[in-house]
Amino acid sequence: MKREHLIILAIVAALVVWPLLMGNYAVSQANRAMIYALAALSFSLLAGRLGWFSLCQTTFAGISGYTIAILGVRYGLPFPLVVTLALLFTAVSAVIFGLLTVRSRQVSFLMLTLALGQMVWALSFQWVDITGGYNGIAGVRMPVYGGVDLNDTRVFYILVVTVTVAIFLAVWRLYRSPFGLLLLGIQENEQRMRALGHPVYLARFIAFVLAGMIGGVAGVFLVYDMGIMSPSPLGLGHAVWVLTAAVLGGYRTLLGPALGVAVLIALETLVSQYTDRHMMVIGLVLLLSILLMPRGLAEVFEQYFKRKSKPQASVTTTTRGEEP
Amino acid sequence: MNTFYFLTLNGLTMAALLFIMASGLTLAFGLMRVVNLAHGAFYLLGGYIGVQVIRDTGSLTLGILAGGLAALAGGLLMERFLLQRVRGMDLSEALLTIAVGLIIADALLVVYGGQPVSLPLPRELRAPVDLGVMMYPYFRVLIMVFAVLLGIALWLVMTYTRIGAAIRAGVDDRETAMAQGINVPLLFGGVFAVASFLAGIAGVVGTSYMSLTQGLDVRVLMLSLVVIIIGGMGSLKGAAVGALITGMVSSFATGYLPQFALFFLFLPMTLILVFRPQGLFGRTA
Numbered sequence: 022m023k024r025e026h027l028i029i030l031a032i033v034a035a036l037v038v039w040p041l042l043m044g045n046y047a048v049s050q051a052n053r054a055m056i057y058a059l060a061a062l063s064f065s066l067l068a069g070r071l072g073w074f075s076l077c078q079t080t081f082a083g084i085s086g087y088t089i090a091i092l093g094v095r096y097g098l099p100f101p102l103v104v105t106l107a108l109l110f111t112a113v114s115a116v117i118f119g120l121l122t123v124r125s126r127q128v129s130f131l132m133l134t135l136a137l138g139q140m141v142w143a144l145s146f147q148w149v150d151i152t153g154g155y156n157g158i159a160g161v162r163m164p165v166y167g168g169v170d171l172n173d174t175r176v177f178y179i180l181v182v183t184v185t186v187a188i189f190l191a192v193w194r195l196y197r198s199p200f201g202l203l204l205l206g207i208q209e210n211e212q213r214m215r216a217l218g219h220p221v222y223l224a225r226f227i228a229f230v231l232a233g234m235i236g237g238v239a240g241v242f243l244v245y246d247m248g249i250m251s252p253s254p255l256g257l258g259h260a261v262w263v264l265t266a267a268v269l270g271g272y273r274t275l276l277g278p279a280l281g282v283a284v285l286i287a288l289e290t291l292v293s294q295y296t297d298r299h300m301m302v303i304g305l306v307l308l309l310s311i312l313l314m315p316r317g318l319a320e321v322f323e324q325y326f327k328r329k330s331k332p333q334a335s336v337t338t339t340t341r342g343e344e345p
Numbered sequence: 346m347n348t349f350y351f352l353t354l355n356g357l358t359m360a361a362l363l364f365i366m367a368s369g370l371t372l373a374f375g376l377m378r379v380v381n382l383a384h385g386a387f388y389l390l391g392g393y394i395g396v397q398v399i400r401d402t403g404s405l406t407l408g409i410l411a412g413g414l415a416a417l418a419g420g421l422l423m424e425r426f427l428l429q430r431v432r433g434m435d436l437s438e439a440l441l442t443i444a445v446g447l448i449i450a451d452a453l454l455v456v457y458g459g460q461p462v463s464l465p466l467p468r469e470l471r472a473p474v475d476l477g478v479m480m481y482p483y484f485r486v487l488i489m490v491f492a493v494l495l496g497i498a499l500w501l502v503m504t505y506t507r508i509g510a511a512i513r514a515g516v517d518d519r520e521t522a523m524a525q526g527i528n529v530p531l532l533f534g535g536v537f538a539v540a541s542f543l544a545g546i547a548g549v550v551g552t553s554y555m556s557l558t559q560g561l562d563v564r565v566l567m568l569s570l571v572v573i574i575i576g577g578m579g580s581l582k583g584a585a586v587g588a589l590i591t592g593m594v595s596s597f598a599t600g601y602l603p604q605f606a607l608f609f610l611f612l613p614m615t616l617i618l619v620f621r622p623q624g625l626f627g628r629t630a
Contacts, residue, residue, distance in 0.1 A: 072436070074436055074439075074440070121615065121618055121619065124622060125622070127435055127436050128378055128379075128380055128435045128436065128439055129578075131380070131436065131439055132380055132570050132574065133574075133618065135382075135567075135570065136567060136570055136571060136574065136611060136614060137611075139563070139567045139611075140607070140608060140610075140611040140615075143607030143608055143610070143611075144605070144607070144608045146607070147603070147604050147605065147606060147607055147608065148604050148605065148608075149604065150604070256563075257563050261443055261447065264440070264443075268440065298451055298455065300447050300448075300450070300451040301447065301448050301451040301452065303447060304443075304444045304445070304446075304447030304448035304451065305444070305448065307440065307441075307443065307444040307447070308427070308441060308444035308445070308448070311431065311437050311440050311441055311444070312427070312430060312431070312441075315431075315434075315437060
């Protein structure tokens, strides 16, 4: 309890100090990491609370990114309106996808989200008139307000860090709220929750839309960070990257997804000196994570610290029952 | 009118390929609730190995067999050494297959490069034959015939043999089948191997229709998933009907609305999911 607060304070302090100490490259890397941490959080919200592994969270980021690129660059709409519409459109997509997936279980959910995500990818790839096809839409930039260029790496950092920390704190509250506990309860025993009178489908649907919105926010930053929107962030590679980061870090914990993203980016930077086989590295990391530490780094650390202090009961360590 | 016949025949060819890819996958899924998301990578593996063997030996039969066997070896190794470690945890098994798929596809990219590869077919197989309504490449006709024969063979095995009965029992009710003394895990290993073999074969013969390229593994996986979701997981009949629907939609959408071709592929699946989530011939779990 106390330690949790300390860890959060330490992370916020580190995030404040980072741009003051580091060069532009490190700051832009941090921007990228926080954007992917949001995507991984969006994934983990479903995976950790509901046991739903989604391969379409990056699709929501992509939908939001394309909305911004199309409305902002093609039609020249003002920045606040573009962002609002992007989030609105993401919400609408999340509602549609949620209606299609809400009744499915673990493996069929995985397959469904894979198929739905690839459908949007296909659309972004083939509907050249609107999306620009393979080349995408370039020149996506933030405006300049009162002499402050929002595209500047450090200004952009302030924006990203504020929103990211706010969302992580909100999700932290969500995990501890009755709604968060209900989601855990549904994962453990759906029948019992239904028998107790809880609206199981509605709760899952709300969680799905919330997670989709987090993905949408990640997409807003992603497109402004890259300056170009192309089909590749919607591809399976990105979805699996985010999944791998969340599994590596520990999708059941709040900070696990962020930790996983940080470790994976560091690992990729390290490995890229020797080889450019990124997908193989991701595949190996995913393989080893599942075989060796299915609960992820965050829980490995947690166990390590717990062994040192007195043992503590935890809500998240109960075993999952087999699906009926 | 000629375009119509051409698109119909293309649709049938596609359906034949889809059936070869998806029939084993759907049975393996029905049996153990394990979806092999490395299926597309196995297709690619079979394709590349097969083409290599055809180039080296000049024998098409040998190439098809080699492609099938390469994928079979991959499937068996993955099942024995990886999936068995996390048996019973459905999601972990699915995630492991994703990881294996990524590794295989990337390794193939290293070995064979990113250039599209097509199937070196002997002249007499490439030549068109007269089908009454129009001329159509002989090899594609052979693919359709093969898919029909495969369908009949699988149907006979499933309906009239002890193994088929055991598979059907396992798909219907895994626990009861095991209680009756059926070794479902062993059976699953076998079905999984056959599914991988078929994916490899499809990879070789399918290369006459779609060239092998980077990213084809994901497309093949998507198509197979769409087929088994439409047909119902675990149903052979479903795989056949799903393959027909998907093949036809794919061909006609590519012909008339190329911009939305891939998008339209998913339309029947979405409709099925809304109105009949267990698929056309699937059973409710």
